[in-house]
Amino acid sequence: MDEIKDLLDVVEKIRRECPWDRKQTHESLKKYLLEEAYELMDAIDGGDDKRLLEELGDVLLQVLLHSQIASERKAFSFKDVAVHLKNKLIERHPHVFGEAPAEEVLKSWEERKAENRDSILDGIPKSMPALMRSQKLQDRASLVGFDFENTDQAFEKLQEEIQELKEAVQAGDRENIQHELGDILTAVVELARLLQVDAEIALQKANDRFERRFRYMEQKAKKMGRDLRSMSLKEMDSLWLEAKKLSKDETFDSGR
Structure with missing residues (x-):
């Protein structure tokens, strides 16, 4: 599409001719990617299509800038990103591009990813928001059966952690108070997961x-x-x- 090519040309030009854009690196752009992602989420929550259009463009700009920087390093280009994504989507949708039954897709997808992991927890970004990461870790652990059988057990665990926090507070142990608070938050996330709620x-x-x-x-x-x-x-x-x-x-x- 001409619009995509024109956009890539613009990004290449600002990287070459704008002093601020030229000095940016993958590392320096990290905070902007995060900011734009949060602004996009606000636009989605607000239901404002005009703002959604703008924020999607801002997120896309971050993708293009990172791709351009990588291209300058002779690592990969935006085209490589697009091809890689296309191939991954086709691979993950054999029920669309092949003959695999839809109900087997998620299971086979996780199995294929697991083949490339040393741990079932590999691939979960440490930079994720803490609640989101906790729920993702627990989701993965549940795939091998490390999970509560029902919500009653999760409630019992939560009460157990609350009691341990009370004991830590009574003892005045600041380090243990932080530890037990973390355990309570983890237990709350586990309960949310069992209730099918995104914490x-x-x-x-x-x-x-x-x-x-x-x-x-x-x-x-x-x-x-x-x-x-x-x-x-x-x-x-x-x-x-x-x-x-x-x-x-x-x-x-x-x-x-």
């Missing part, structure tokens, strides 16, 4: 609810001629409960 998304939505409700508290206090800093905890709790009640209204707490 990362669940926490993101909880964060959004907290933000909306707290902003409501700020606005309500301002209308009252008050400031949250001057309010007692009891007064703030009252506003929080009011915001929480209003959150059941879709117009206030949309996007849940």
Whole structure:
């Protein structure tokens, strides 16, 4: 497509002629890739197609820049990336490009990937958000049967970890407190997995609810001629409960 070729030419030109773009490396661009990915997620959550179009372009730019830098190093080009992706998609969809039954695809896909791993946990990025990585690690471990049989067992494990945290707090052991808090978070993620809930998304939505409700508290206090800093905890709790009640209204707490 002419548009793709033109875009590649533009990226090559800015790498050659723009001082800022020219000095970028794979390493220096990492933070921008992450930022653009999060902005894309916000656009998806917001349901704004115009912004979605823009953010998809920004993510694509990161792919093109990394490909151009690699091309300058004689490592690979954007064409190589495209060919590799095409071949991988065909390989992973034998039910589309071959005659394999669809229900066998996921199993055979995991088996093919496992052939190239020393550990079933290989390939899970350490740079993933912690909750997401925890759920991915536990998903992989469950493939060999290392898993709870039901949610009751997961609840029991969570209660066990909470008790261990209480004991660590009573002992005043800061290092162990951090350790036990981590175990609690891991147990919560395991419970989420068994309930077929994405822990990362669940926490993101909880964060959004907290933000909306707290902003409501700020606005309500301002209308009252008050400031949250001057309010007692009891007064703030009252506003929080009011915001929480209003959150059941879709117009206030949309996007849940």
